[in-house]
Amino acid sequence: MANIFMAVTKYLNILLIGIYVIVSFKALKKATKHQKRKYYIAQNTIMYIFFILSFIVIYLNTYADKVIILGGLQIIYFIITVGLYKLLYPKVNRMLLNNMCFLVSIGFVMLTRISYTRAVKQFIFCVAATAVSLVLPWLFGRTKTLRKFYYLYGILGLLMLILVFAIGESTYGALISLDLGFISIQPSEFVKISFVLFISGILHKNKSFGTIVISAVLAGAHVLTLVISTDLGSALIYFIAYIFIIYAATGQARYLFAGLLAATAASVAAYTLFSHVQVRVAAWLDPWSIIDGRGYQITQSLFGIGTGGWFGMGLYKGNPNYIPVVEQDFMFSAIAEEMGGFFAVFLVLIYLNLFIVFIRVAFKCKDEFYKTTVFGLGVVIGFQVFLTIGGAIKLIPSTGVTLPLISYGGSSIVATILIFSIIQGIYINEVREEVPNGK
Amino acid sequence: MENKSIMRSTYIFAGLFLIIILYFSYYLIAKSDSQMNNSYNKLTDKLSETTVRGIIYSRDGKVLAESKTDDEGNEYRYYPYGNLFCHGVGSLDYGKYGLEALYNYQLLSSDVSWISKVLDDLKGEKYKGNNVISTFDLELQKQAYDAMAQYKGAVIIMEADTGKVLTMMSNPSYNPNEAKDNWDTISNDENSPILNRATMGLYTPGSIFKLFTLEEYLEEGNDTEGYSFTCTGSVNIDGQSINCADRQRHGTLNLMGSFAHSCNGSFINIGSSLDIESFNKLCDRMLFNSKLPIDFPYKESSFSLSSDDNEFLKAQAYFGQGETLVTPIHMALISSAVANGGVLMKPMFVERIENTYGSTVTKYEPEEYTRLFSKEQADVLKEYMRSVVETGTAVRLNQFKNLTVYGKTGTAQIDNGNAANSWFIGFAEKDEKNYVITVVCEGVAKNISPAITVAGDILKVLD
Ligand SMILES: [Zn+2]
Numbered sequence: 001m002a003n004i005f006m007a008v009t010k011y012l013n014i015l016l017i018g019i020y021v022i023v024s025f026k027a028l029k030k031a032t033k034h035q036k037r038k039y040y041i042a043q044n045t046i047m048y049i050f051f052i053l054s055f056i057v058i059y060l061n062t063y064a065d066k067v068i069i070l071g072g073l074q075i076i077y078f079i080i081t082v083g084l085y086k087l088l089y090p091k092v093n094r095m096l097l098n099n100m101c102f103l104v105s106i107g108f109v110m111l112t113r114i115s116y117t118r119a120v121k122q123f124i125f126c127v128a129a130t131a132v133s134l135v136l137p138w139l140f141g142r143t144k145t146l147r148k149f150y151y152l153y154g155i156l157g158l159l160m161l162i163l164v165f166a167i168g169e170s171t172y173g174a175l176i177s178l179d180l181g182f183i184s185i186q187p188s189e190f191v192k193i194s195f196v197l198f199i200s201g202i203l204h205k206n207k208s209f210g211t212i213v214i215s216a217v218l219a220g221a222h223v224l225t226l227v228i229s230t231d232l233g234s235a236l237i238y239f240i241a242y243i244f245i246i247y248a249a250t251g252q253a254r255y256l257f258a259g260l261l262a263a264t265a266a267s268v269a270a271y272t273l274f275s276h277v278q279v280r281v282a283a284w285l286d287p288w289s290i291i292d293g294r295g296y297q298i299t300q301s302l303f304g305i306g307t308g309g310w311f312g313m314g315l316y317k318g319n320p321n322y323i324p325v326v327e328q329d330f331m332f333s334a335i336a337e338e339m340g341g342f343f344a345v346f347l348v349l350i351y352l353n354l355f356i357v358f359i360r361v362a363f364k365c366k367d368e369f370y371k372t373t374v375f376g377l378g379v380v381i382g383f384q385v386f387l388t389i390g391g392a393i394k395l396i397p398s399t400g401v402t403l404p405l406i407s408y409g410g411s412s413i414v415a416t417i418l419i420f421s422i423i424q425g426i427y428i429n430e431v432r433e434e435v436p437n438g439k
Numbered sequence: 440m441e442n443k444s445i446m447r448s449t450y451i452f453a454g455l456f457l458i459i460i461l462y463f464s465y466y467l468i469a470k471s472d473s474q475m476n477n478s479y480n481k482l483t484d485k486l487s488e489t490t491v492r493g494i495i496y497s498r499d500g501k502v503l504a505e506s507k508t509d510d511e512g513n514e515y516r517y518y519p520y521g522n523l524f525c526h527g528v529g530s531l532d533y534g535k536y537g538l539e540a541l542y543n544y545q546l547l548s549s550d551v552s553w554i555s556k557v558l559d560d561l562k563g564e565k566y567k568g569n570n571v572i573s574t575f576d577l578e579l580q581k582q583a584y585d586a587m588a589q590y591k592g593a594v595i596i597m598e599a600d601t602g603k604v605l606t607m608m609s610n611p612s613y614n615p616n617e618a619k620d621n622w623d624t625i626s627n628d629e630n631s632p633i634l635n636r637a638t639m640g641l642y643t644p645g646s647i648f649k650l651f652t653l654e655e656y657l658e659e660g661n662d663t664e665g666y667s668f669t670c671t672g673s674v675n676i677d678g679q680s681i682n683c684a685d686r687q688r689h690g691t692l693n694l695m696g697s698f699a700h701s702c703n704g705s706f707i708n709i710g711s712s713l714d715i716e717s718f719n720k721l722c723d724r725m726l727f728n729s730k731l732p733i734d735f736p737y738k739e740s741s742f743s744l745s746s747d748d749n750e751f752l753k754a755q756a757y758f759g760q761g762e763t764l765v766t767p768i769h770m771a772l773i774s775s776a777v778a779n780g781g782v783l784m785k786p787m788f789v790e791r792i793e794n795t796y797g798s799t800v801t802k803y804e805p806e807e808y809t810r811l812f813s814k815e816q817a818d819v820l821k822e823y824m825r826s827v828v829e830t831g832t833a834v835r836l837n838q839f840k841n842l843t844v845y846g847k848t849g850t851a852q853i854d855n856g857n858a859a860n861s862w863f864i865g866f867a868e869k870d871e872k873n874y875v876i877t878v879v880c881e882g883v884a885k886n887i888s889p890a891i892t893v894a895g896d897i898l899k900v901l902d
Contacts, residue, residue, distance in 0.1 A: 007560030244448050251441030291479050299479060305463075306471030307482040307544075311553060317489060322481050337482070341467050345460050352456040359449045363442065375445060379452070386455045395462045 002060045009053045010314045013339060017346040020046045020102065024353045027095060028360075036094075043098040044082060047105050051075065054109040054315065061316040067112065074108050074123060081130050085424075089137055093427045095357045099350060100405060100420050106347070107406035107413075110334055114320055114327050118408050129414040133421030140425035147369045150201020153194035154218045160187040161225040168229065176231045177411075188226060188234040189415035193422070195222060195238055196245070196376035203249045204369040212246060212255075223266075230276050233387055233399030239263055240383045245376045284397035297324045301392050304330075304337035305344075312340030327408035329400045332392040348389065351404075355382040361423055364431040374426055377419045472801075476544035486547040492516070493546040493568035495528055495538055497577045498605070498790060503528045504539065520577075522612040523584055526635040527575055527604075527788070530615030536635055538788060541734050542571045545792050550800040567795035574603040574787055579900055583608045586896035590880035590889055592860075593636040593767045594897065599775040599866060599873035601805040602784030606897075609636040638737035641764040642879055645851025646684075646701045646832075647862045648759025650773070650820065651725060651742075653698055654812075655718045656709050657819060666694040668705040676754045681707065684850055685886065698823045699831025701848065703758045710757025715746045725811060726769060732785045732808040733768060740765040759851060770864045771877040773811070777820045778845070778866040778873035781812035821845055824865055833863065835891050839902045842867040846876075848891055859885035863894040867901060874901055 020043060027039035055071035078101050085092045104126060112119040140146075164187050169177045177184045202215045219242040226235035243259025270277045279294050287295030287302075300323040308318060320326045320334035327334075336344035358378030365371035381404050388407070391398035402412040475483070491514065495504040503524050507517045516531040516539075518524065529537015539546070549556065549566035559566050576596075583594040587610045596606035611632040613625045625632060634640065657663065670689035673682040681703055683689060689702045697705035719742070723729060727742040742763045744756050755761035768786070776783040785808040792801040812820065824845035828837050836844040846865020853860055861880040866873045876897065878890040 003563050004561060007557075007563075010560075011557060248441060248444045248448055251444045253444075288474075288477075291477075296479075299477075302466075302471070302474060303477070303480040303482055306467065306475045307480065307486065309471075310467060311556070313482070313485065313489070318482055318485055336463075341463070345463065348456055348460050348463075352453060355452055355456070356449070359445060362445060375448075379448070382452045382455075386452075386459065389459050389463075393459070393463050393466060395459065 006057050006060060006314060006316075009057050010312060010340070012053060013050055014311065014342045014346070016046050016050045017343055017350075020050075021346045021349045021353070024095070024099065024350065028353070028356060040094045040098060043094075043102065047078065047098070047102045048075070050102075051078070051105045051109065055112075057315045058109070058112055064116070066116065070112060070116070070120060070123065074105070077123070077127060077130070078105065081134075084134055088134065089424075089428050091428045091431075092137075093357070093361065093424060096354075096361070096420060096424055096427070099354045099357065100417070103350065103354075103405035106335070107331070107403075109315075110320075110331060110338075110406065111327060111408055113315055113338070114334060115408075118327055121410070122408055122413060125410040125413050126417070129417035133417050133424070136418070136421040137425035137428045140422075141429045146197070147201050147204055150198050150204075153201065154198035157191040157194035157198065158218065158221055158225065160191050161222060161229070164188070165225055165229045176229065176234075183410070186409070186411035188231055189409075189411040190418075191222070192234070192237065192241075192380050192415065193377070193419060195219070196241060196373055196380060199242060199245050200369050200372035200376060203245070203372060207250055212250070215246070216242075227270060227274075230274070232270075232277065232280070233384075233401035236263075236387060236399060237380055237383050237401065239266075241376055241379045244379045245372060248375055249372055280397045280399070284394060287394070297330070298391075298394055298398055300324065301330050301333040302394060304333045305341070305393065308337035308340060310341040312336070312338050312343060314338060325400075328402055328412075329388065329398065329407070330392050331403045331407045332389045335406075348385075351382070351385045355385075358382075358423060361427045361431065365426060367430055370426045370430050374423050377423060381416070381419065472548075475548075476542065478540070480544065483544050483547055486544075487514075490547050490549050490566045490568045492531075493570040493795065495542075495546070495571045495573060497573060497575045497580075498603075499577060500572075501577045503573065503575065504531075516615075518615045521614045521616060523580055523608075524575065525612045525615050525632075526609045526637065527580075527607045528573070528615075530618050532619060536736055538571060538573055542789065542792075545569050545801075546571060550792075550794045551796065569800055570793045570795065570797075572790045572793060574605060574790055575607070576605040579606045579897065580608060582897050582900045583893075584610075584612075586893045587878075587880070590893070591630065591636075591882060592878070592880040592890075593640055594893070595637050595767055595771040595875075595877045596897065597771060597775055597786060597875045599778035599875050600784065601787065602775070602808075603787045603790070603805070605874070607635075607637045607788075609634065609640070635735065636767065636879075636881075638733065638735045638766060638768045640879070640881075641738050641740070641766060642860050642862075642881065643851040643853055644759040644763055644765045644770070645849035645860060645862060646703075646759055647770060647847045647849035647864050648763060648765075649698060649701065649706050649757075650824075650847050650864075651722060652706055652710055652713070652718075652757045653694075653823060654725075654816070654820065655713050655721045656694075657816070658721065659712075659714060659717065661709075661712065663694050666697075666709075668692050668697060668702070668708050670702050670704045672704075674704040674707055674754075676707070677750050679751055681754060695823055695826050696830075698847075699826040699829075701758075701827075701832050706758045707754045710753065713757075715744055715753075719744060725773060727765075731769060731772065732783075734788070735768075737768060738766050740769045759849060767877050767879050770862075771875055774824075774846075774864050774866050774877065775873075775875040776811040777817050777824065778868075778875055779817075780814045781810050781817035783808045783811050828865075832888075833865075833891050836863075836895055836898070838895070839867070839898060842869050842898055842902050844868075844898065846894075848888060850885065850888055852885060853882070856885070858882045861888050861890040863888075863890040865894075867898050869901060874898075 023039050023042045059067050085097055169179050177186045223235050223239050247256040283294040287298045291299050315338050318337040323330045362371050362374040384401050387399050388401045388403045390396040402409050404416045492506045504518050506514050529539040531539050546568050549568050583606045593609045597604045611630045613632040669691045672686050672688040673680045683703045689700050722742040727740045785806040791799050794800050827833050828844045832848040833846050844867045849862035851860040861883050863878045866875045878893045880889045
């Protein structure tokens, strides 16, 4: 009986996320308030069914009561988060909120299956970040001075990154975290935000060539510091975010091309200069010949995806832990392995949906500074998704960045929730939605 | 901010997401299957929890390995022919060299429609794994096994034009059905029954190596018509004498006669005229010191000769003694290329993979690996190999009604000349189809040539 339930759940979950994707894309179209509310309710309902079914499967495989307790607390967390946002901010962007919750719920399920203790830690960070994120939009409404301190963001952020390089802890060969004694944080996750605020701020003043040069120097310093700290994933994200913001702000394609050209040149330079870049490229080009060494992680990821196939092996029927550092860098593969290729494709579509929601908010901002900020943060999240999934499926070399809202990592989840709440804050305070009147 | 460039950026990112989905789908549809069968894929073991391992068949549909369930409901693997296929088909838990290991993932995958998988799920039943239809021929394998009963060694039979391996046997063998209970005995046996001598056994080639010396002599453009050598039964090299087999005096021989009668003295004479650097190149081209196109674990054959080596060592090398070592599979590949007009086909061990209902999942097609000889070179070698059977050392094989046999024999001295490895390499032609046969019997008394007898016994089946 339990076996049949687990098997059915595997297919049901694929069906559920499929419906979720359809609903989410329908909800992007013009609709009446009434219709939209129906979509939102559908999204939340799907999330709860998916979450409860999955946790029953987890329980059936572990028979651990603590799993029920954790699952229960997480449901309460979702109910309170959605409820409080609606209560405190009647204008809340539901698409943003619902997508965030659904992605977090997928992360909880997969993380609990991979490691209970990590899931608990992740949950605590999530609750703390969400609490802060509930206040942020209100703070946003009170302050207009955020943009004035852009040089501060740029310089403080850069100093943080330099600090990591100077005294940081090495994780898997990359200098990315600062050990504060009681907690270890990854500043590059947070500096993403100050970085975007800085660029938005400096461009807000004027878009002269001189300003762009100054911004390029500071942005370049950020990227360079990340490269020498061997945090290549973050370096790429900062770089791409920068050139897209400049392109969108000036409307001049030559900046985009110049940026991409520079990126290519920089990649070639990085490849010739740094052995750790060569190692990653080698592991990407032909991991099979070095399967014992640097190719091990990516081939294990491909084994997970390929063995899982379109329908997945089923929760607990695979073993995502065969992939080293799966909970941080390869959550996508873990999901594909056990929940299936279809599920994984739908997941990509949810991220796409989310990206479009970000851009929609940016479009509707009247204020230049906010508009640039939202766009920039959207690019940060969107490119991060591309890097991590692309790396997991061997489309591009693996750069070791997290899957937003799903991967394990305190700094990552907190920073991502903060980004969501900043966009939410801008939306709530700045955007006047024109809604066609329903019946 | 320019709305137009925001829109364009959005398209670019939507494009990136689309590329991810397309590449991911392409990977799952077209690429992943061929990569999953890898000993590093530990998930394969997990598959056995959800899938009943498929059946391995011979080419004519006899079950060679199947999964059964004992009274307590535990699955186990059953091999109806016991020892017969222990190296080719292998065994599941031990001696992981056979098809069981190479096609582990395919046997544990179930390529049925997803509807029937869902139905299995709903019924609470395991999926039924794919079946592997091998190229092994039961009758030939049995015959080889019986013919080799008294000898340690290996036999390989393959089709030259397709590369299909019909027989691969190695003696001594073990019974995979009893492997679980007797593994310690089997694995500690000093005769190493686990070792697949057909691919892993490195043997001194002896006179079969004259094929390469001959080919080098021909390729260097030497005089073939006018060649003549008078054999007195032994030659003296740096004060050491080298004899012909059984101290036979061959008398005056031309080039073909030297090859057919396997005259050592004549081949030392031929060898001494060769360009050693070029000879090394030829052997490298002939897949010595190099990878072979087979998925089974194997050893690389080795040959090296330097002009600085002493004359005695060089002389020995020309007729396959000394430091040269070869595997039976390597020799099989060389004769198959000769039989196939110079083209070496990649050896095939599996014809196709079927799902449990018998529809084909993967069909393997014969595949050209490389050209070892030009058509003309292959035809010339064929003529020389025919002379061995017509008038030379393998006349015993000139007895078949429907088969024309080509080959080369060898008696390689080992153990300081106290024992020998007996070789036969060659092929039998029947209705324009060439069956490549390679036999090695190791450690036999040096005055008998059992490999020729064994080859004859096996070829009877094809006659
Ligand atoms: Zn002689």
